[in-house]
Amino acid sequence: MxxxxxxxxxxxxxxxxxxxxxxxxxxxxxxxxxxxxxxxxxxxxxxxxxxxxxxxxxxxxxxxxxxxxxxxxxxxxxxxxxxxxxxxxxxxxxxxxxxxxxxxxxxxxxxxxxxxxxxxxxxxxxxxxxxxxxxxxxxxxxxxxxxxxxxxxxxxxxxxxxxxxxxxxxxxxxxxxxxxxxxxxxxxxxxxxxxxxxxxxxxxxxxxxxxxxxxxxxxxxxxxxxxxxxxxxxxxxxxxxxxxxxxxxxxxxxxxxxxxxxxxxxxxxxxxxxxxxxxxxxxxxxxIVPSGSGFAWPTPGFTYLSSEWYEDREVYNHGGIDIAGAGIMGTPVVAAADGTVVATNSSCTHNWGKSYSCGCGGGYGNYVMISHAGGKMTVYGHLTSLTVSTGQTVSRGQVIGYVGSTGNSTGPHLHYECRLNGVRYNPMSEY
Structure with a gap:
């Protein structure tokens, strides 16, 4: 048998x-x-x-x-x-x-x-x-x-x-x-x-x-x-x-x-x-099967949104949310759900607030992209450093990096995106 x-x-x-x-x-x-x-x-x-x-x-x-x-x-x-x-x-x-x-x-x-x-x-x-x-x-x-x-x-x-x-x-x-x-x-x-x-x-x-x-x-x-x-x-x-x-x-x-x-x-x-x-x-x-809601919050202990979803930024609308707060620099960022890391960038060294984009990571600086069940994807941008690599399987709540200010970032925060079949949607709909 x-x-x-x-x-x-x-x-x-x-x-x-x-x-x-x-x-x-x-x-x-x-x-x-x-x-x-x-x-x-x-x-x-x-x-x-x-x-x-x-x-x-x-x-x-x-x-x-x-x-x-x-x-x-x-x-x-x-x-x-x-x-x-x-x-x-x-x-x-x-x-x-x-x-x-x-x-x-x-x-x-x-x-x-x-x-x-x-x-x-x-x-x-x-x-x-x-x-x-x-x-x-x-x-x-x-x-x-x-x-x-x-x-x-x-x-x-x-x-x-x-x-x-x-x-x-x-x-x-x-x-x-x-x-x-x-x-x-x-x-x-x-x-x-x-x-x-x-x-x-x-x-x-x-x-x-x-x-x-x-x-x-x-x-x-x-x-x-x-x-x-x-x-x-x-x-x-x-x-x-x-x-x-x-x-x-x-x-x-x-x-x-x-x-x-x-x-x-x-x-x-x-x-x-x-x-x-x-x-x-x-x-x-x-x-991989859809798990509905139940996403973990990506920045434990920090919930203040310094930029809302689809915020008007004159030349474009914000495609995610920015999570910030006093002392957030260098704190852990966790995976929202189980999935596979499909893209990363860890080469950006411009880890400080700036009024311009250094060009790293297409503006995201150091980032992690994770593919989840049901065609969903999450993106974590402006990280100081990463603890995962492309192709790696991660679980919900696992530390994948640390908050920073790399790329096109005016100060320490996490840029957090959710996508469904490649199309961005409001991350707050998962919470």
């Missing part, structure tokens, strides 16, 4: 080893679950980097667009001022032309008056070059004398007044023309200044447009990178899901094989009933 049990156990082991190979899956030998998880972490880091670039460029674009809008408004105001100045200069040109025409007309009148005066003098000269006394003494009688005296006086006063009046008009026209030309010159100076300001603002707009062009290019590049990273993440998530689906199918198939083996053993000998039951129990204990 013992020999039969050994044969059945050997057959069961063969079934369990061979079944996963028979289940179709796209997870190749080189794409181990550990490699896939690390690739996923790297993509998440890239996602965070490009998301930050995207957010920064969006902010810069909004700022530059607002700045451009202000510049355009100023240019529009300058355009309006230049248009008004042009109208004023045009109006002044019309006034200057009008005053020039009046000046030219007045000058023509003065020339006509001088011509008339010269003509009278020429007539007097041709009459014998008579003087005023000769004209007076040549009077025939007293009445003629009075008339001649009034004529001479009238001619002299009329010519003086006319010449004086015309000269005054010419002076006024000249003064107004000079004033208008001075106003025109002042407006032309203002126009030149406004045009200079306009050119300066247009230059600023041109420079700003160049900056916007580069920002839009960076924004587009970051968006394309995010989309590419998302596609790669989807592919890796699909591979991880297929891995766990294959693992689950293998477990179910092995469980069925174990039950069949137990049934065969029971039917072959009723006297081995209790032994068969023990064999069945032994077989089922080697099969």
């Amino acid at each position: 013992n020999k039969l049990k050994r044969i059945l156990c050997a057959m069961l082991c063969v079934c369990m080893i061979s079944i996963p190979m028979a289940i179709p899956t796209t997870v190749s030998a080189e794409d181990s679950i550990s490699d896939l998880e690390q690739q996923l972490q790297q993509l998440e880091q890239e996602n965070q980097k490009y998301q930050k670039i995207l957010d920064d460029t969006k902010s810069d674009i909004a700022e530059k667009e607002e700045y451009k809008s202000a510049l355009v408004s100023k240019v529009q105001v300058l355009d309006e001022k230049i248009a008004v100045t042009r109208e004023k200069i045009s109006s002044l040109n019309d006034d200057i032309k009008e005053k020039q025409d009046a000046y030219d007309k007045g000058l023509s009148e003065v020339e006509d008056q001088f011509d008339a005066l010269a003509n009278r003098l020429r007539i007097l000269y041709m009459s014998g070059n008579a003087t005023d006394l000769e004209i007076i003494f040549g009077a025939k009688d007293f009445s003629d004398l009075i008339d001649k005296m009034e004529l001479v006086k009238s001619l002299a006063n009329s010519d003086k007044e006319l010449i004086s009046e015309i000269q005054t008009k010419l002076d006024e026209l000249s003064t107004k023309k000079e004033s208008l030309e001075a106003d025109k010159k002042d407006l032309e100076t203002q126009q030149a200044s406004l045009k200079s300001d306009q050119d300066e603002f247009n230059k600023l707009i041109s420079d700003n447009d160049e900056i916007l062009k580069n920002l839009y290019a960076s924004n587009s590049e970051a968006q394309n990178s995010l989309e590419s990273a998302a596609l790669q993440s989807d592919e890796i998530e699909a591979k991880i899901s297929q891995y766990y689906a294959a693992q689950k199918a293998a477990a179910e198939h092995a469980a069925q094989a174990s039950q069949s083996s137990s049934s065969s053993s029971s039917s072959s000998s009723s006297s081995s009933g209790s032994s068969s039951s023990g064999s069945s129990s032994s077989g089922s204990s080697s099969v």
Whole structure:
């Protein structure tokens, strides 16, 4: 009977080893679950980097667009001022032309008056070059004398007044023309200044447009990178899901094989009933089956959450919980449930609080990933050191490492994640 049990156990082991190979899956030998998880972490880091670039460029674009809008408004105001100045200069040109025409007309009148005066003098000269006394003494009688005296006086006063009046008009026209030309010159100076300001603002707009062009290019590049990273993440998530689906199918198939083996053993000998039951129990204990809740808390004695599940961190949402507290540095971290260590990193030496990521472990620093029953997985990040290695089987409550601040960590804490078929979920749902 013992020999039969050994044969059945050997057959069961063969079934369990061979079944996963028979289940179709796209997870190749080189794409181990550990490699896939690390690739996923790297993509998440890239996602965070490009998301930050995207957010920064969006902010810069909004700022530059607002700045451009202000510049355009100023240019529009300058355009309006230049248009008004042009109208004023045009109006002044019309006034200057009008005053020039009046000046030219007045000058023509003065020339006509001088011509008339010269003509009278020429007539007097041709009459014998008579003087005023000769004209007076040549009077025939007293009445003629009075008339001649009034004529001479009238001619002299009329010519003086006319010449004086015309000269005054010419002076006024000249003064107004000079004033208008001075106003025109002042407006032309203002126009030149406004045009200079306009050119300066247009230059600023041109420079700003160049900056916007580069920002839009960076924004587009970051968006394309995010989309590419998302596609790669989807592919890796699909591979991880297929891995766990294959693992689950293998477990179910092995469980069925174990039950069949137990049934065969029971039917072959009723006297081995209790032994068969023990064999069945032994077989089922080697099969990973979901245990529901009952996860052990990973940091005994420390329950304070410094970061909640899915906490908004601007460029991404927190994919786990952070457990912290005074004195937590270097304290034990235990496995939440029975399982197998599928990935680890213990190379990070940057064990202190920092406002940046040292890049170790894809941001996790030193970490442990454990695969559990039912496609579940737990991740323990930022550890000081590890006490387990990849491929090792661990039990619930077993110490797997110690709390630290490696990787992308601002201070001592445990980053704790739970995943189901590769998809993160709230760890607190297990407690």
